[in-house]
């Protein structure tokens with residue numbers, strides 16, 4: 137028996153289009169991202185992978201993407217579960233900064249350490265920064281546990297309990313699960329599912345709006361390592377573009 141998990145990174149956001157570090161800043165989809173989200177739903181419908189339940193982060197670019205994709209697949213009626221644990225990695229003091237300017241100011245090595253190293257977080261954001269989430273009601277319950285910066289390792293630490301309890305529970309119950317989330321929170325999911333090393337995960341990038349299908353065995357191990365994109369050619373091109381951001 138296998139269970140099907142579909143990972144969907146939100147469509148292009150307005151800040152993806154502007155090449156700004158985003159993290160927990162709650163930006164909307166761009167026009168292109170809106171179209172990508174609907175296309176993601178069409179791809180699911182064409183492939184006959186229809187979610188029974190959807191999990192999203194608390195951020196509008198993932199929530200809107202899930203709504204548009206599910207509507208396109210005529211699955212807008214399925215139950216919804218949301219958690220901050222699926223949020224994008226908190227980008228600390230880099231939130232709102234231009235990726236190209238950051239690369240020019242700090243150099244390639246520091247830029248890539250912040251973007252893709254496993255355990256080097258950017259400097260923390262101050263509560264008075266315009267792009268801080270201090271005071272955002274959706275994170276009020278987190279109190280002091282709300283992050284002010286995160287590296288990918290921190291994302292793995294906060295995400296894995298949710299993956300192993302809530303998401304695996306739905307899969308074990310025989311439900312096809314859609315997870316609509318973010319570039320780095322989905323890298324944390326993929327790292328965990330595929331057992332990717334701390335070093336090798338630096339080279340893994342997730343494109344916007346293209347569903348990534350994993351069939352998982354009873355132990356929640358992928359039948360095919362890396363899963364399968366529902367549009368492999370589009371995914372390959374988009375993955376290269378994500379890797380080269382800032383250049």
Ligand SMILES: O=C(O)[C@@H](CO)OP(=O)(O)O
Pocket residue numbers: 152156157158159160224227251319320378381
């Ligand atoms: O800015 C961000 O929040 C993320 C995802 O868009 O960017 P990066 O790919 O540089 O980690």
